[in-house]
Amino acid sequence: MKPILSKNRTYISSALLVVILQVVFQGTTVAQITDYLKIPGPLQVDTTTFHLAWSLNPSPNYVKQEYLPEGQSLEKFHSMVTIDFVKGHYTAEEVMKTKINELDALKKSNPIVNYKVYEKENEFILDFLLSQNSPDGEKVIIIERNVYRYHTINTKGKEGLLAFCVTERAYEDSIVNFLENLKANQRKLVNIVGTLKLPEPN
Template sequence: MRHSSLRRSLLPVVSFVIAAALALPAAAQDDLIGAPGPLTFEGTEFALAWTGATEAEAVQEYLPEGQALESYDAMFIIRTATTGNTPLVVAQNMAAGLEERRGTDPVVNYDLIENKATGEVLLDFLISDSSSGSIVVEWNAYRYAPLDGGVVGYAISRRGYGDDGAKTFLTELKDWRQNSITALATMELPEVAIPE
């Protein structure tokens, strides 16, 4: 299963999710937003692995060396959007989509924190998908910030695969979740721009 289709099946359909038109080949792409990487998060270097864009948004996905888009353990993501919304509206839309998943996804959980002083919002959430016949559990934390002409989201995504991998992932999540949230909240963010 391609990584982009899995990401869309895991995430609710809201304004910040990649449109179907973004199903580009899973290969290194040209930087679209002024952040070619590599980026460092929690001591791990992430290199640009995939890009995609529509008129309304651009997405860049970064992976540690040796990981693949279809089966990553950790991914860093930057999304820009010309939604006309604020970071809070984008995060609330994502949370509303997560609420809709509750009936079909037994692990859905999320937390939203607004920083009124900066206009930033941090949303972390847990989701799962077993449509491929094997369970994938995914945790994401998004730091949404205002951007000239729109909103930018900086995210860390982590996954566990299969019954044993998902069980281990969920057990260990409590040990690293808060550290990752703090690291994202305090990270010096790369400057980006909405593509023209």
């Protein structure tokens, strides 16, 4: 798997499908967790087990589900799996480019934002870094790495686009070690996500 795109150019962000794959630093109150995608769980990614922690089904055509290891919370986590599924005829590349437009817009005000894109057998992997500053803007308090894999589905009478994401986060005092480890092992998570057998909605 080789990188085919790594850009720092800035674009105006497209509104098209942004809601599908938007990554936000959020605190969420969970009233009821429903497995809308009916994916057998828990999910296993490398040596970590993830349990369904939050789900959203705002329209008949779109579902988002988030998974966490035991002992972690949506308010403060170190690892997360996110699955987005949108019904319809979408290509992996067009949905990924929507996210890239968003990242390019973020980069206008945040130089830490950067990304790489990999292509494998008509799938795309988007590996990107985000950050969040303290309220006074004096220091970085969260670093977040996301590795998204975009996969088209056209089986069992279902047509749509599935985005599978593994997120890793570091907070304040652990950020330096996190970035040093990322530099030394940058391809590890990309390879894990790229070779994983993806769950499919039922």
